[in-house]
Amino acid sequence: MSAELSPIDTAKSIAAKYAVQFVEDGMRVGLGTGSTSAWMVRYLGERVQQEGLNIVGVPTSRRTAVLAQEAGLRIATLDEAKWLDITIDGTDEYDAELTLIKGGGGALLHEKIVASASDRMIVIADHSKSVAHLGAFPLPIEVIPFGLQTTRAMVEAMLDGMDVLGWEAVLRTIDDQPFVTDQGNHIIDLHLKRIGDPRHLALALNQVPGVVENGLFIDICDMVISGHGDGRIEVTDLSDGTLKEVQVDVGQDANIFADI
Numbered sequence: 001m002s003a004e005l006s007p008i009d010t011a012k013s014i015a016a017k018y019a020v021q022f023v024e025d026g027m028r029v030g031l032g033t034g035s036t037s038a039w040m041v042r043y044l045g046e047r048v049q050q051e052g053l054n055i056v057g058v059p060t061s062r063r064t065a066v067l068a069q070e071a072g073l074r075i076a077t078l079d080e081a082k083w084l085d086i087t088i089d090g091t092d093e094y095d096a097e098l099t100l101i102k103g104g105g106g107a108l109l110h111e112k113i114v115a116s117a118s119d120r121m122i123v124i125a126d127h128s129k130s131v132a133h134l135g136a137f138p139l140p141i142e143v144i145p146f147g148l149q150t151t152r153a154m155v156e157a158m159l160d161g162m163d164v165l166g167w168e169a170v171l172r173t174i175d176d177q178p179f180v181t182d183q184g185n186h187i188i189d190l191h192l193k194r195i196g197d198p199r200h201l202a203l204a205l206n207q208v209p210g211v212v213e214n215g216l217f218i219d220i221c222d223m224v225i226s227g228h229g230d231g232r233i234e235v236t237d238l239s240d241g242t243l244k245e246v247q248v249d250v251g252q253d254a255n256i257f258a259d260i
């Protein structure tokens with residue numbers, strides 16, 4: 001690993017490198033979106049080149065599709081792959097129950113569909129994404145363009161009665177224009193500060209007409225691999241119904257593949 005990496009990039013890259021070892025020959029793999037997932041795509045590409053793995057990747061965004069092709073991965077649509085063995089993706093926040101806030105990169109809709117169509121979802125993150133209570137990171141929701149401001153107002157009115165500390169709904173923009181998702185929709189970021197009941201909120205949001213999906217991932221993630229800038233990794237595994245935490249001191253230059 002390059003000694004020039006910042007602590008945050010070290011944390012992201014070692015989490016990604018650890019995660020790709022869970023990919024086995026013949027697997028269909030969901031490929032997440034974002035800077036941590038970009039590391040994962042590169043490391044997966046390395047494994048394909050070096051070990052001749054026969055895998056197919058299903059990208060969760062156009063950006064990831066481009067990265068995957070550059071990394072030499074064979075890609076397919078979700079409908080071509082039908083069901084996936086594993087999805088590896090990043091997150092914006094995760095709590096002790098492995099409930100996530102995702103969508104900082106605007107790909108939450110495809111990410112949720114792909115992760116839900118997978119036997120296993122592994123999340124990779126730098127340790128700053130770990131929170132006691134979800135909600136400091138604005139919760140993204142994907143909304144259709146028609147009636148955008150009306151949908152926003154309905155969402156704000158609904159949030160007023162929810163167990164949250166704030167209820168500002170801000171249309172995401174880029175270059176002063178509404179951000180457009182791969183699905184042609186827009187993103188509204190909900191500044192809630194603290195989410196008391198994620199399950200209730202997720203259900204209520206998806207009942208507002210015009211809301212396509214929200215960025216709360218509940219009972220979807222099986223494992224979080226969390227990297228630290230000093231080279232340590234924590235693995236929180238819910239796949240056998242228990243919460244386990246292991247610490248693996250991989251060191252910045254160590255061959256962490258030997259630790260699994």
Ligand SMILES: O=C(CO)[C@H](O)[C@H](O)COP(=O)(O)O
Pocket residue numbers: 032033034035036037089090091092101102103104105106107108111
């Ligand atoms: O949900 C996402 C994109 O929609 C990303 O996984 C999330 O924003 C984390 O990104 P990064 O790895 O760059 O911190």
